[in-house]
Amino acid sequence: MLTIIARPTVDPIRLDELKQAMLDLVDATLKEDGCIRYELHRDNNEPNRFTFLETWENRDLWRKHIQGIAIRAFNERVSGGITGFEL
Numbered sequence: 435m436l437t438i439i440a441r442p443t444v445d446p447i448r449l450d451e452l453k454q455a456m457l458d459l460v461d462a463t464l465k466e467d468g469c470i471r472y473e474l475h476r477d478n479n480e481p482n483r484f485t486f487l488e489t490w491e492n493r494d495l496w497r498k499h500i501q502g503i504a505i506r507a508f509n510e511r512v513s514g515g516i517t518g519f520e521l
Contacts, residue, residue, distance in 0.1 A: 435470070436496055438488040443518035446482045452515045455508060456484060462504040463488075468495025482517075 444452040456474050463472045471489035490496040499505065 436490045436493050438486070438490070438496065438521070440486040440488065441483065441520040442486075442516050443480075443483045444512075445515045445517050448512075448515045449482055452512055453484075455511045455515075456486075459504060459508045460486075462507075463499060466495075466499055466502065466504065468492065469499070 442456075453476070460472050460474050463469055468491040469488070470491060471487060473487045475485045475487065477483040477485070488496070490499070
């Protein structure tokens with residue numbers, strides 16, 4: 435098993451739009467092979483900071499996700515809206 439913690443910070447001007455894009459990514463990702471858990475959480479103190487908690491069956495399936503259609507569509511949709519990212 436592989437656990438990933440990803441922490442994007444988003445442009446506060448586009449907060450609602452980007453939050454919806456991340457929620458849509460969660461829905462799409464939960465249908466992917468090997469995805470055990472894919473959750474989105476919002477920071478109570480910094481509302482434009484989020485955390486994805488991911489659990490995958492293995493690293494290969496996570497890499498497939500990173501290179502897959504859902505992530506590519508997400509990246510196009512949020513272009514320029516992610517202002518910081520920690521993995």
